[in-house]
Amino acid sequence: MGHPMCAGRRRRRHRSHSVRQDLGLLVLRLGTGGVLFAHGAQKLFGWFGGHGLEKTAGAMEQIGFRPGRPSALASGIGEAGGGTLLALGLASPGAGAAVAGAMAGAASVHVPAGFFNDKGGLEFPAYLGLAGSALALAGPGAFSLDELLGHRLNRPWMLGVTFAAAAAAAACVVTRRQRVQREESGQAD
Secondary structure (H helix, E strand, C coil), X not given: CCCHHHHHHHHHHXXXXXXXXXXXXXXXXXXXXXXXXXXXXXXXXXXXXXCHHXXXXXXXXXXXXXXXXXXXXXXXXXXXXXXXXXXXXXXXXXHHHHHHHHHHHHHHHHHHHCCCHHHCCCHHHHHHHHHHHHHHHHCCCCCCHHHHCCCCCCCHHHHHHHHHXXXXXXXXXXXXXXXXXXXXXXXXX
């Protein structure tokens, strides 16, 4: 069974490892959530050098997201709202799913340019979507509102439900955009 003093050392080591994990999750949540919030706030409010909702809606229309205003609003809320929830560690499954869905739509725009960001590729939105998904899967850690609220909004079943809903919504949005682009390219011929 082992010596009782060794068991105490193992517990302390585990406890310290857990604190490190919780701090790491906090830093990752704050960084990823902060970037997403800022990016969404550019779209929604024109903050941080962004264009605001009306100009973003026009840009969304031009690249095939129709109608533009609801598309810009959904994208901005997915980024700013999902990012805020991730940073706070609140409703982690839904937050991660919202981020993943929004970033799937963004990545679809960048696919033709390849992977790397310097060529306009999907590197940045793909990474943000992956980070949001990973945070939802890992959970928010001890330094979070989910922890404070007893994980009422962070139940295991919520992962499957929220990610299925986000995947279905993203697939619909991306498919609709592709159809619009095909129709427009057919009219241009």
